[in-house]
Amino acid sequence: MRGWGFWAASAAVLAAGVGFTELADNPYYFNATYVVLQALIMAVAWNILGGFTGYVNFGSAAFFAVGAYTTIFLHKAFALPLAATILAAALVCGLIGLGVGYLTLRLKGVYFAIATLAMGIVLETLVNNWSFVGGAKGTYMLTPDQHLWFDSYSEMLFMVMLVLALGAIAVSRKLSSSRIGRGLAAIRDDEVAAECSGVPTLRLKLVSTTVMGAMMGVAGAPYPYFVTYVDPISAFNLFIAVNSIAMPMIGGTSHWAGPVIGALLVGSMQEIITVTISSELNVLLVGIMLVLFITLAPQGIVGLVRKHWKKRKA
């Protein structure tokens, strides 16, 4: 997709979002799309480190939860508005991401993945024992009265999430198609060869983990206002981490569009199945789809499309 095409599409999606808030009046629609968009940001963020750079992060839920708890803390301590807590969550989670980036100095492959999983458990334990933000029993967040010019708070949250998602996609696209993107791909393919080709691997990995962390924090920041009750078990839920891995895998990790396609497809199917059949089945669905894609189409949907194009050309 060329530059102007991408921005035109983004503007169209944004306009459609505004139109959606004007036309639809069933609050369920906004809740459902919010969930899909939240998963989309998480998937795009995960893919920056997992897909572009080749480091598998199992601790996505921790970044998400820290983003959510940053909002809770700042709301309780200083009554800051949502915009400020989103920025703060980006900052805090970006810093944690930077720390995780230094782990890559010593840990690669499965060891790195385990370390990120462990980090999630450590952070969850900390929050469990921090009574100011509710501790293990969780905490309530009252929905604020003001919701700008929107009809309801959930409509506003939907628009916030839509803007954040488009921003995340733009960042990810910019990263992947630039010189930095080629550097990250070189790291994924062979770190030693990348370094010997002049790629500052540590610096680029730190950029990658920091951007990933900040993005996941941003995805988690509005969450307390969305659910109005947050406890560590739901915020640090492993399912969030699994979804952030599964969606890029299913969509295709090598291209920025992969996690977007994966998140829209899997996310909306999950919502539909939750409503029509059962909420248990949607967990099963992710598992089955992941197994099918990894065995039959390891390059994801993007890979399938590329293969098809190549065949048609030849």
Place this chain on the structure above:
Amino acid sequence: MSALLQVSGLAKRFGGFTALEGISLQVAPGERLGLIGPNGSGKTTLINCVSGALFNDEGRVEFEGRDITRLPPFKRARLGIARSFQIPKPFRSMSVLDNLRVPLEYAARSRTEQRNASDEAMRILETMGLAARAQHDSAGLTQVDMRKLELARAMAAHPRLLISDEAMAGLSGNEVDEVLAILFKLNQAGITIIMIEHIMQAVMRFSQRVVCLDAGRIICEGTPDQTVANADVQRAYLGA
């Protein structure tokens, strides 16, 4: 004569195992140096220390009079040290052309005027005889082409010193000649070359000077003919 590369008193240990000890070596600008030695004698470890993939425990490495002993590999690449790998390490997800864009956009960026990286990469592929493969997946190349890609990628870094680590291993006679011709051409363009090789016929033809390593020490240094005639070298290769 000021040396392009100067290694002095270099030692590298892996735990209790001493891989290299007391290595001192000078390479002059424009020289063609052959580095030989039996398997496990420390050739690759030595060039890992020169290129920065490993840090040495003792001694100094100087490049163009500058101490680079503690410099990370990417900075050495930017100064002009490029290498190929014994086991080819292409960027497998990229096309052959994009493989070359990485060093062009990173290692060579600070030293050369900015030109279109794709055109530049194409030019290098042409000199390597890889132009027809430019858009192919690098993972699917044949053995010869994979070896050529290793050299091409090293070239794309616009090196002053090129270290070729067994660029001819597993190639047939004709293919060896082909790669050798490329190396001669690069040398004529002013690039200093250190060649690690087991194919003696290639080393003898290519090198102006040969250094032989055995069990982590330099046992002989001289012209190719002197080296082959040396008793220590014969013992190291053939056994006493």
